[in-house]
Amino acid sequence: MRWLKTSALTLAVVAMSVAVSACGASEPVGDARSPAARSPEATPTSTAVAGMFGDVCQATRTSDRPAQPSDEMRRKLQAMGGDPAAWYGEKGLWVVLETSRFAYAAKEGEEAHIKMPWWRERDEQLTFQATSLQTGETVVGDVPGGYAAPGFQASGVDLPHLGCWRVTGALGATRVSFVLDVVSAPKD
Numbered sequence: 687m688r689w690l691k692t693s694a695l696t697l698a699v700v701a702m703s704v705a706v707s708a709c710g711a712s713e714p715v716g717d718a719r720s721p722a723a724r725s726p727e728a729t730p731t732s733t734a735v736a737g738m739f740g741d742v743c744q745a746t747r748t749s750d751r752p753a754q755p756s757d758e759m760r761r762k763l764q765a766m767g768g769d770p771a772a773w774y775g776e777k778g779l780w781v782v783l784e785t786s787r788f789a790y791a792a793k794e795g796e797e798a799h800i801k802m803p804w805w806r807e808r809d810e811q812l813t814f815q816a817t818s819l820q821t822g823e824t825v826v827g828d829v830p831g832g833y834a835a836p837g838f839q840a841s842g843v844d845l846p847h848l849g850c851w852r853v854t855g856a857l858g859a860t861r862v863s864f865v866l867d868v869v870s871a872p873k874d
Contacts, residue, residue, distance in 0.1 A: 743819070743850035746864035748783050752776045758836065759805060774864060778807035779857040783864060788871035789848055797844040798868060802827065806857055809835040814855040816843055819865065827853075 753776035755763070760770040773780040782803045789798030806812055814827040827843035845851065845868060854863040 743867040744865055745787070745850075745867040746774065746783060748772060748774045750774075755780060755805075756807065759807060762837070763805075773805060775805075775855075775862045777860040779812070779855055779860045779862045780805040780807075781853075781855060781862065781864070783866065786853075787866045787868050789845065789868050790871050797846055798848055798870070799842055799844050800866075800868065802841045802843065802853075804829075804839040804841055804855065806833075806835040806837065806839050808857060810858040812839055812841070812855060812857050814841065814843070814853060816845060816851045816853045816866075818845075818847070819850040819852055821847075 748771070751774045755770045755773055759773075759780070763770045763773075772782050772784065774783050775781055786800055786802045789800050791798055800816075802814070804812055804814075812829045814829070815824055816827065817824045823846060825843055825845060827841050829839065829841045833839045843853075848868045848870065850865060851868055852863060852865050854861060
């Protein structure tokens, strides 16, 4: 009888955790300086998008960024033909959200691969991870060497499925966290 009560309680806790995660209500990962930690008013708003499993994914929008790119970053991006308004982040770590949500697979049934363009303003090691807000799975991104800072940093991550993912990038003490509704890349 005691096992039955413990199992029922465990099942209830797991069910509540899954329900909260599926709704995208989990707290963003970050330090005390992250936008979500500053105040409820500073928490970025999101766009509701239908997720893979019919759930609503609260995808972060670029316009919700906690800060504006530095003047130096703006000048360099414009010189390269890039649009500073497309970048999301703060404190020297930036990412392009719109193109990061498109997944590619070499063959049908393979994992979804996302190419994620970052911008590092400091020469520190970039790391990032993605956590499914539907299943709780976490995968670590691949950040190749050979890119000088300040500047562009290519990276990618293999996801086991499409859907709603919270990505958290780290550059030294800086943390940038956002939610992507990952979908298949448009066919050419």
